[in-house]
Amino acid sequence: xxxxxxxxxxxxxxxxxxxxxxxxxxxxxxxxxxxxxxxxxxxxxxxxxxxxxxxxxxxxxxxxxxxxxxxxxxxxxxxxxxxxxxxxxxxxxxxxxxxxxxxxxxxxxxxxxxxxxxxxxxxxxxxxxxxxxxxxxxxxxxxxxxxxxxxxxxxxxxxxxxxxxxxxxxxxxxxxxxxxxxxxxxxxxxxxxxxxxxxxxxxxxxxxxxxxxxxxxxxxxxxxxxxxxxxxxxxxxxxxxxxxxxxxxxxxxxxxxxxxxxxxxxxxxxxxxxxxxxxxxxxxxxxxxxxxxxxxxxxxxxxxxxxxxxxxxxxxxxxxxxxxxxxxxxxxxxxxxxxxxxxxxxxxxxxxxxxxxxxxxxxxxxxxxxxxxxxxxxxxxxxxxxxxxxxxxxxxxxxxxxxxxxxxxxxxxxxxxxxxxxxxxxxxxxxxxxxxxxxxxxxxxxxxxxxxxxxxxxxxxxxxxxxxxxxxxxxxxxxxxxxxxxxxxxxxxxxxxxxxxxxxxxxxxxxxxxxxxxxxxxxxxxxxxxxxxxxxxxxxxxxxxxxxxxxxxxxxxxxxxxxxxxxxxxxxxxxxxxxxxxxxxxxxxxxxxxxxxxxxxxxxxxxxxxxxxxxxxxxxxxxxxxxxxxxxxxxxxxxxxxxxxxxxxxxxxxxxxxxxxxxxxxxxxxxxxxxxxxxxxxxxxxxxxxxxxxxxxxxxxxxxxxxxxxxxxxxxxxxxxxxxxxxxxxxxxxxxxxxxxxxxxxxxxx
Numbered sequence: 001x002x003x004x005x006x007x008x009x010x011x012x013x014x015x016x017x018x019x020x021x022x023x024x025x026x027x028x029x030x031x032x033x034x035x036x037x038x039x040x041x042x043x044x045x046x047x048x049x050x051x052x053x054x055x056x057x058x059x060x061x062x063x064x065x066x067x068x069x070x071x072x073x074x075x076x077x078x079x080x081x082x083x084x085x086x087x088x089x090x091x092x093x094x095x096x097x098x099x100x101x102x103x104x105x106x107x108x109x110x111x112x113x114x115x116x117x118x119x120x121x122x123x124x125x126x127x128x129x130x131x132x133x134x135x136x137x138x139x140x141x142x143x144x145x146x147x148x149x150x151x152x153x154x155x156x157x158x159x160x161x162x163x164x165x166x167x168x169x170x171x172x173x174x175x176x177x178x179x180x181x182x183x184x185x186x187x188x189x190x191x192x193x194x195x196x197x198x199x200x201x202x203x204x205x206x207x208x209x210x211x212x213x214x215x216x217x218x219x220x221x222x223x224x225x226x227x228x229x230x231x232x233x234x235x236x237x238x239x240x241x242x243x244x245x246x247x248x249x250x251x252x253x254x255x256x257x258x259x260x261x262x263x264x265x266x267x268x269x270x271x272x273x274x275x276x277x278x279x280x281x282x283x284x285x286x287x288x289x290x291x292x293x294x295x296x297x298x299x300x301x302x303x304x305x306x307x308x309x310x311x312x313x314x315x316x317x318x319x320x321x322x323x324x325x326x327x328x329x330x331x332x333x334x335x336x337x338x339x340x341x342x343x344x345x346x347x348x349x350x351x352x353x354x355x356x357x358x359x360x361x362x363x364x365x366x367x368x369x370x371x372x373x374x375x376x377x378x379x380x381x382x383x384x385x386x387x388x389x390x391x392x393x394x395x396x397x398x399x400x401x402x403x404x405x406x407x408x409x410x411x412x413x414x415x416x417x418x419x420x421x422x423x424x425x426x427x428x429x430x431x432x433x434x435x436x437x438x439x440x441x442x443x444x445x446x447x448x449x450x451x452x453x454x455x456x457x458x459x460x461x462x463x464x465x466x467x468x469x470x471x472x473x474x475x476x477x478x479x480x481x482x483x484x485x486x487x488x489x490x491x492x493x494x495x496x497x498x499x500x501x502x503x504x505x506x507x508x509x510x511x512x513x514x515x516x517x518x519x520x521x522x523x524x525x526x527x528x529x530x531x532x533x534x535x536x537x538x539x540x541x542x543x544x545x546x547x548x549x550x551x552x553x554x555x556x557x558x559x560x561x562x563x564x565x566x567x568x569x570x571x572x573x574x575x576x577x578x579x580x581x582x583x584x585x586x587x588x589x590x591x592x593x594x595x596x597x598x599x600x601x602x603x604x605x606x607x608x609x610x611x612x613x614x615x616x617x618x619x620x621x622x623x624x625x626x627x628x629x630x631x632x633x634x635x636x637x638x639x640x641x642x643x644x645x646x647x648x649x650x651x652x653x654x655x656x657x658x659x660x661x662x663x664x665x666x667x668x669x670x671x672x673x674x675x676x677x678x679x680x681x682x683x684x685x686x687x688x689x690x691x692x693x694x695x696x697x698x699x700x701x702x703x704x705x706x707x708x709x710x711x712x713x714x715x716x717x718x719x720x721x722x723x724x725x726x727x728x729x730x731x732x733x734x735x736x737x738x739x740x741x742x743x744x745x746x747x748x749x750x
Contacts, residue, residue, distance in 0.1 A: 015077050018098045023068045026061070029463060031269040031518070033065070036345040037276040037315075038073035040256065047252035048210040048244075049279075051078060051217045052237055054258075054312050058265045059224040059460040060092065063217060066258060067099065069274045070215070079209055080217040081202070085109040091464065102205045102216075107194040111147060114138050117188030118146070125173040130166040131188055139168065143196035148174065149189060152181045154449035156194060203243065210244045210253060220308065223448070224456040228319040230312065231450060238304035241282055242290040249287075254279040255308060259315030261348045266458035269518060273348050277315040280307050317351045320359075328354045330374050333388045334553045335560065353568065361563055370555060377548055384545070390529040391549050394542045398534060405530040408523050415520030422513020425477070425506065429469045437461035470507075478502040 026033070042049050051070070056062055063080045070076055082101040087093040096103075116132030128146065138144075145156045155178035161169040173179060182189055206216055218240075221231040237255070245251050257277035264270040282304060289300035319325035332350045336342060342350070361367045381388060396404075423430075440461045441454035448454070478499035485495040532538050565571045 014098055019071050022064050026064055026068050030272050032271045035069050035073055035274045040276045041074040042254050048213050049215045050255045052255055052257050052308050053219050054221055054230050054316055056219040056221050056224040057456050059457050061459050076215050078215045078217040104202050105197045107197050111192045111194050114191045114193045118191050119188045120182050125179055126170045128168050134165050135162050135168045136165050138193045141195050145194040147192040147194050148178055150449045152178045206240050207244050211248050225450045226452050226455040228322055228325050235301050235305055238301040245282055245287050246291050254281055257311030257315050261317055266455045275315040277311045280311055319355055330378055334556050385528055391546050394529050394533055401530050401533045412520055412523045415516045419513045419517035419520055422509045426510050428473055429466055432469055433462040433465040436465050474503055474506050
């Protein structure tokens with residue numbers, strides 16, 4: 001506290017040291033981080049900046065990730081607005097002060113349960129009638145608010161007049177859903193009181209930081225969440241920007257929207273993309289309107305918020321619901337041309353564009369038909385236990401599949417043995433982090449009205465537990481090392497250096513286990529399609545799935561060619577064009593090639609360049625993306641990353657996640673799978689006279705999840721029709737299949 005009072009904790013030197021430490025933590029937690037549009041960040045000489053960030057999917061890791069990337073890309077330091085409640089915690093508060101954070105008192109942090117129950121007046125929806133209440137005491141502070149319970153949408157309304165202990169008047173009635181729900185509760189409803197919070201000191205600190213030319217980071221959604229869309233944005237950022245310029249007219253303040261896109265944000269060694277939008281400058285006329293007050297001030301604040309919302313929309317992936325997000329992810333994977341490896345930026349950009357396209361054309365019958373078939377395709381993949389990126393390689397000769405399987409089993413054994421010591425030694429930390437983080441997620445979900453599963457706090461607590469647990473665990477190992485040295489009567493020098501060697505060696509063992517285990521998991525995930533290709537009777541099934549994918553991809557490309565130009569003016573200029581030349585290897589990979597796949601030359605020797613390239617990590621197969629790439633024009637020549645949902649065409653990789661961390665693990669409905677399979681082989685759902693017997697649900701349950709017995713199906717042949725394919729789609733699918741076999745990309749109409 002003494003250092004904090006003297007301002008030592010807020011010095012730039014301390015900030016830089018702590019930022020470097022957090023950079024190490026972020027690098028260890030995330031397998032890969034990519035910045036997009038970092039050249040748009042205004043440099044220090046260009047004036048102060050407000051970074052508006054969304055979506056807030058990863059609690060305390062979100063600001064650390066942004067701070068790390070901004071410091072690395074531009075050298076600027078960000079002071080984040082942090083909840084005062086969080087800064088009251090011992091470790092989080094200390095870390096926040098070291099990072100020059102500005103505390104923000106939130107009304108919900110001071111909320112308390114009101115006495116009695118409330119209901120609406122029959123004559124006026126702005127009048128609240130209480131039973132057993134003490135309004136004069138609970139709402140003694142001016143501008144306090146009434147907070148309804150979660151089952152009524154957690155709606156709030158400001159109190160303008162306390163008439164008596166059992167009656168008060170609202171400034172504005174609750175929203176329609178809350179009003180109707182409250183009227184239905186004849187017995188009344190419980191409520192909470194939100195005291196008004198004076199934010200004068202917070203705004204003063206923000207204005208001071210901006211006038212000094214500094215940077216402010218703010219999450220306008222408020223708290224973190226795990227929804228697929230942005231929460232309603234709060235207007236504080238508009239007030240800060242307009243107020244700062246009003247107080248200092250010569251201030252060249254800019255607002256930079258920042259989008260955070262995650263692939264499994266709550267999982268260790270996931271991937272992240274930080275996208276910076278174009279800076280927003282505040283027009284002078286809006287500042288004058290803000291200074292006039294009244295309706296003009298409200299209009300100015302609203303206009304700036306519109307700028308902010310549009311800016312965030314340009315850098316974030318916003319799906320209305322989970323199902324739409326899953327559909328868009330599937331379409332984007334199908335759209336990727338054969339042999340074309342996408343950068344992380346292209347993955348994010350395609351997701352955004354497909355969401356826009358689906359929202360515009362979702363009522364088109366062709367889109368509805370394609371949507372239905374894509375969902376069926378995903379159902380079959382889940383039933384077979386395959387990923388989409390594994391479908392391309394399921395048609396290799398059996399001898400190659402067998403040789404590759406044996407080779408990778410050997411690799412898996414080697415990596416497993418090398419990773420085992422570190423995994424065993426650090427297993428207490430892994431278990432504690434998992435247990436505690438899930439408990440905290442349940443607590444956060446119970447206390448929130450916007451969270452879906454509380455996944456937004458998982459990563460934060462995993463990091464906090466690891467930071468606290470690792471030193472404690474290593475201390476125990478160090479003590480045991482000293483005791484063991486004494487019991488073995490080792491020389492004094494050994495006993496002296498034992499604890500130091502333990503503290504120095506255990507982190508190295510942990511990092512080695514991380515690298516070896518990561519590669520081992522990649523190898524393990526690539527085994528399933530190899531095993532399936534060797535099982536007798538599986539080839540017809542696998543080939544049908546492959547043909548189904550080819551036809552879906554062809555039809556999707558035709559629809560994109562027809563519909564997309566009407567939505568995107570720069571479609572022809574910025575579309576992703578299949579590569580015609582090999583992409584050069586990247587030279588500045590953050591991870592050494594030895595730890596990735598040191599025996600990839602064996603893959604190339606025995607199985608050809610295709611197998612070797614599939615074994616290599618995406619960042620080893622590409623160069624760094626051009627930092628100057630346009631937001632609406634994904635680069636095609638400087639790809640740095642392959643599609644994360646299909647990073648390895650052989651299935652060797654962790655890239656099976658979805659943006660923002662939404663995954664599906666549920667087993668498909670067996671009746672639905674049987675219906676799809678029967679239809680694909682030309683059988684009706686119910687047996688007809690003279691028809692071949694169809695697969696029954698009972699028979700399917702006698703087989704494993706991936707062990708569909710399709711022996712009764714007719715052999716795969718070019719003449720076998722797929723009932724769901726259109727004529728043009730089938731023709732394009734055949735050309736696409738031929739292109740895949742040649743290793744070239746099919747031609748696309750521009």
